[in-house]
Amino acid sequence: MMSFLSYLKDGISLGSIYAIIALGYTMVYGIAKMLNFAHGDVIMVGAFIILSSITKAGLSPALAILAGVVLCTLMGITIEAVAYRPLRKAASPLAVLITAIGVSYLLQNLALLIFGADAKSFVTVIDVPALVLFDGKMTIKGITIITIIACIVIMSVLTWFVKNTKPGRAMQAVAADKDAAQLMGVNVNATISLTFAIGSGLAAIAGLLLCSAYPSLTPYTGSMPGIKAFVAAVFGGIGSIPGAMVGGILLGVIEIFGRAYISSQIADAICFAVLIIVLLVKPTGLFGKNIQEKV
Amino acid sequence: MPMLEVKDLQVYYGVIQALKGISFEVNQGEVIALIGANGAGKTTTLQTLTGILPAKSGQIIFEGKDITKVPAHKIVEMGIAHIPEGRRVFADMSVYENLLMGAYTRKDKAEIADSLALVYRRFPRLEERKNQRAGTLSGGEQQMLAMGRALMSKPRLIVMDEPSMGLSPIFVNEIFDIIQKVSEGGTTVLLVEQNAKKALSIADRAYVLETGSISLSGNADDLLHNESVQKAYLGE
Numbered sequence: 081m082m083s084f085l086s087y088l089k090d091g092i093s094l095g096s097i098y099a100i101i102a103l104g105y106t107m108v109y110g111i112a113k114m115l116n117f118a119h120g121d122v123i124m125v126g127a128f129i130i131l132s133s134i135t136k137a138g139l140s141p142a143l144a145i146l147a148g149v150v151l152c153t154l155m156g157i158t159i160e161a162v163a164y165r166p167l168r169k170a171a172s173p174l175a176v177l178i179t180a181i182g183v184s185y186l187l188q189n190l191a192l193l194i195f196g197a198d199a200k201s202f203v204t205v206i207d208v209p210a211l212v213l214f215d216g217k218m219t220i221k222g223i224t225i226i227t228i229i230a231c232i233v234i235m236s237v238l239t240w241f242v243k244n245t246k247p248g249r250a251m252q253a254v255a256a257d258k259d260a261a262q263l264m265g266v267n268v269n270a271t272i273s274l275t276f277a278i279g280s281g282l283a284a285i286a287g288l289l290l291c292s293a294y295p296s297l298t299p300y301t302g303s304m305p306g307i308k309a310f311v312a313a314v315f316g317g318i319g320s321i322p323g324a325m326v327g328g329i330l331l332g333v334i335e336i337f338g339r340a341y342i343s344s345q346i347a348d349a350i351c352f353a354v355l356i357i358v359l360l361v362k363p364t365g366l367f368g369k370n371i372q373e374k375v
Numbered sequence: 376m377p378m379l380e381v382k383d384l385q386v387y388y389g390v391i392q393a394l395k396g397i398s399f400e401v402n403q404g405e406v407i408a409l410i411g412a413n414g415a416g417k418t419t420t421l422q423t424l425t426g427i428l429p430a431k432s433g434q435i436i437f438e439g440k441d442i443t444k445v446p447a448h449k450i451v452e453m454g455i456a457h458i459p460e461g462r463r464v465f466a467d468m469s470v471y472e473n474l475l476m477g478a479y480t481r482k483d484k485a486e487i488a489d490s491l492a493l494v495y496r497r498f499p500r501l502e503e504r505k506n507q508r509a510g511t512l513s514g515g516e517q518q519m520l521a522m523g524r525a526l527m528s529k530p531r532l533i534v535m536d537e538p539s540m541g542l543s544p545i546f547v548n549e550i551f552d553i554i555q556k557v558s559e560g561g562t563t564v565l566l567v568e569q570n571a572k573k574a575l576s577i578a579d580r581a582y583v584l585e586t587g588s589i590s591l592s593g594n595a596d597d598l599l600h601n602e603s604v605q606k607a608y609l610g611e
Contacts, residue, residue: 246479253465253476259427260463262447263456265480265528 082217087340088333093224093293095332096231100286101309102316102324103238104279110255110319111275112168114176118159118183119283120306124299125187126152126284127202127291128195134203141205148284156280157273159183165269184303191299202295205288223292230289234282235325242321247274255319304348308335311355317368326366376439378403378563379424379532384433386416386423393419395587396433401532406554406564408574408595410608411584417567418460420584421534424565425450425457437532452480456530460537460567462521466510470501473509473520477527487527494523497556515546522553526562533557534565539573551577571608575599583608 104119126148133144163183167176208222242248253261254271262268283302290305291297308331316327331351338350358365377400386394394416401407409417422428424435426447435443437453445453456477465473474494478487495502498519504512509520518538525533538554539547547570555577558564568574575581575595583591583604591604598604 249468249472249476250479252468253479256465256467257463259447260459260465261476262427263425263451263459263463264476264524265448265451266476267448 082214083340086218087336089220089224091333091336092329093227093332094336095312095329096227097286097289097293097328098305098309098312098332099231099325099328100234100282100289101305102313102328103234103321104283105310105313106316106318106320106324107251107275107279109313111251112160112164112272114164114173115180115310116164116276116279117177117180117306117310118187119279120302120304120309121184121187121191122152122156122280122283122302123287123290123306124191124297124302125155125287127287127297127301128191129284130205130288131200131202131291131297132195134205141207144205145285145288148288149281152284152287153277153281156276156283159280160273160276165272188299188303195299197298199296199298202291202297204292206292223289227289227293230285231325231328234285235321238278239321247271251275308348308351311351314365315355315358317365320365320367323365323367377401378438379565380434380436381420381424382434382436384420384423384435385431386419386428387431393587394423397584397587397589398433399582399589399592401563401565403563404558404561405579406558406566406577408571408578408581409565409567409584410569410571410574410581412608413569414586415584416587417584418536421457421536421565421567424534425455451528451530454531456525456528456533458521458525458533458535458538460540462514462517464509464512464517464520464524466508468509469506470509470512470520471505473524474501474505474527477524480528486529490527490529494526497526497553498523515542515549518542518546518550519553522550522557526557530562532563532565534567536567537569538566539568539570547573571604572599 101120101123105116108114108116129151130144130148133139133147134141139147163179164176167179170176206223206226208226210222211220211225213220242251250261250266250271253264253266254268258268287302291301309328312327312331313324315331316323334354335347335351339347342350379401381397381399383396383398384394385392385396397420409420411417419428423430426445430443434441437455442450442453465476474491478490481487500516501519501523509517512520538550542550551573554564554566566574566578575598578595580593581595581598582589591598
């Protein structure tokens with residue numbers, strides 16, 4: 081029983097990280113209708129920026145996190161403007177997809193060039209005491225608590241932002257109908273930039289949380305969590321913010337349970353198998369909308 | 376000086392020429408109808424006016440300013456609202472949120488509230504359903520919402536693309552009544568319609584588009600009684 085609860089909290093914690101990454105995928109897909117496969121690598125870049133800011137530049141953890149978020153935000157805006165925007169009107173949506181894969185390799189190889197291939201051990205950035213429960217039978221690490229809280233806060237703020245602010249409503253409008261949104265006076269390019277900015281800033285936070293929980297950083301660190309978060313976004317219904325949260329947490333729990341109770345070797349395969357089953361049963365994902373039009 | 380002046384406008388889709396140099400004008404306070412068959416270039420004309428499609432050559436002048444190259448999202452601020460074909464309401468937003476989107480470029484909250492009250496007065500049905508998802512409205516109600524949304528920007532010129540498309544005859548009459556009221560309220564109207572008879576009955580003047588060129592123009596009443604118009608567009 082105690083081990084079940086302990087696996088569950090590990091699953092929720094890992095899932096919270098997937099959820100934060102999945103947000104970047106799902107928002108960009110919802111608004112720009114593209115899959116940004118470089119999103120996972122932004123996580124890695126964010127983690128490297130935070131790590132170097134502390135170990136090389138000697139910044140305080142708070143400043144280092146700020147630097148990571150700000151630089152990743154700028155990087156997201158730049159990637160969109162330089163690599164994706166010129167292709168937005170391309171005849172085939174594959175053009176931008178392939179470019180995104182190219183950007184992903186570019187980021188990995190740049191990191192390889194700058195930081196080398198060997199794994200760096202991530203420093204303790206977030207130092208929060210652990211919570212001891214049931215007379216010491218279960219300990220919840222500080223980072224686990226912070227991760228879950230961060231996920232809940234980010235989801236709540238983002239949901240509020242999209243629903244209640246002007247830029248948020250512009251995002252909804254662009255997601256629903258780009259041309260109609262323009263006719264309302266919404267600047268579509270600026271709205272897509274904002275979406276990339278938010279997604280990439282959150283990726284830096286996800287990188288921090290990921291490397292704090294699993295403190296080993298290489299240029300490929302973002303790749304697998306990125307793909308799994310993509311699975312989580314599709315699982316929850318791509319384009320949906322609550323879908324990203326539920327999909328991410330479910331995927332994290334499935335992964336940890338799979339690792340613990342079935343086999344640690346095939347845990348990843350189980351994640352992807354679950355995706356396939358969900359898509360067979362409900363092709364739009366758990367929270368995905370069935371597209372219906374009324375004439 | 377006309378409010379809107381279109382001079383020798385040419386538009387291409389790739390190599391295919393959709394508008395072969397059309398010119399027309401809209402004066403302050405008028406209701407102008409653009410009629411024509413499917414594929415004549417009516418929607419293309421409106422989309423070029425509001426910057427959704429680029430013009431190859433020619434000029435669009437609105438209130439003395441050249442707006443030929445103004446991007447679509449800046450048009451509404453200049454005083455033109457465009458109600459697109461098929462209404463294009465935001466299906467997942469509520470009626471109220473759709474109306475707010477119409478006032479997206481406006482800042483004064485009190486004035487926006489005034490406009491909202493005005494729209495609700497003109498379309499009581501929208502107020503009854505203000506919290507309903509727009510996607511669940513009937514076609515006629517969606518058209519009302521699209522009109523209300525356009526009015527929320529307080530436009531001086533409103534361009535409408537096929538407002539009667541796909542509506543039941545009762546709604547068609549209601550929509551045309553509303554267009555007339557909008558016009559009486561001081562807003563200039565440029566209307567694209569396949570329902571030529573209805574359009575001509577409320578318009579002051581009209582232009583007939585035929586495969587990318589204007590083939591006829593004149594007073595709406597005259598066109599209504601013009602033999603070739605009757606044959607081609609009024610089914611008489």
